[in-house]
Amino acid sequence: MAFVAAVLVVLAGAGGAGGAALNSGASGGGGAAPVESISVRKWDAKRAARGGDTDGAMRHLGVAIAKQALKQETDCLGNSFGQVRDFFARTPCTSLDRLLLAVGDHAGNAAVVSVVWVTFPGRNQARQFDRVIDEQGSGDVKPLSGGLVGLPEIGFTARHYWSETNDTTITIAEAEPAAGQVEPDLLDAMTEVAAQLPRP
Known part of the structure; x- marks a missing residue:
């Protein structure tokens, strides 16, 4: 029986919150933000993310969420490829939640962040999957389409x-x-922070 999942798309107002710039050449009289400031902001962002405050977490990194989409379903096999898909063929998941965030700053720099939650019947399957997904070139769970x-x-x-x-x-x-221009260190920080978000 086919499972049809609804996609929830939410427009998020910037609300004047995304003040800090994504790239080192962005506006502001103080010049480039040092690398250390990203580390400090990442600490606060992780705390907000663990509490489920997605908007606040991104604001701590200096960006605002412009739009987001969420899809919840159970078809891990059909939404994956490579060795990851092979794993799901042997070990089905119990749920799949996918979130896509479009984020940006006032200078026109923008990024997209994908967050995927995969749940298994037991911890052993989850640990086995973690070893597969973390291996470079092993495939992936397909992120949601940017068109959303x-x-x-x-x-x-x-x-x-x-x-x-x-x-x-x-x-x-x-x-x-x-x-625009988004620094690699900031993209890395976005992933580390987004991975702290609790499953929807």
């Missing part, structure tokens, strides 16, 4: 990637630049 948040199709490369294991759930976060 008003962007062209984004090719996720896993250059900016983070995963977290929490009991029977694996959280996979990936980020890619979408417009």
Whole structure:
């Protein structure tokens, strides 16, 4: 029996919150933000993310969420490829939640962040899956389409990637630049922070 999942798309107002710039050449009289400031902001962002405050987490990193889409379903096999898909063929998941965030700053720099939560019946399956998904070139769970948040199709490369294991759930976060100039360190921070978000 086919499972049809609804896609929830939410427009998020910037509300004047995305004040800090994504790239080192952005506006502001103080010049480039040092690398250390990203580390400090990442600490606060992780705390907000663990509490389920997605908007606040991104604000701590200096960006605002422009649009987001969420899809909840159970078809891990049909939404994966490579060795990851082979794993699901042997070990079905119990749920799949996918979130896509379009984020940006006031200078026109933008990025897209994918967050995927995969849940298994037991911890052993989750640990086994974590070993597969973290291996470079092993495939992936397909992120949601960029079209859901008003962007062209984004090719996720896993250059900016983070995963977290929490009991029977694996959280996979990936980020890619979408417009302007987004520093790689910030893209890495976005994935590390987004991977702390609790499953919807």
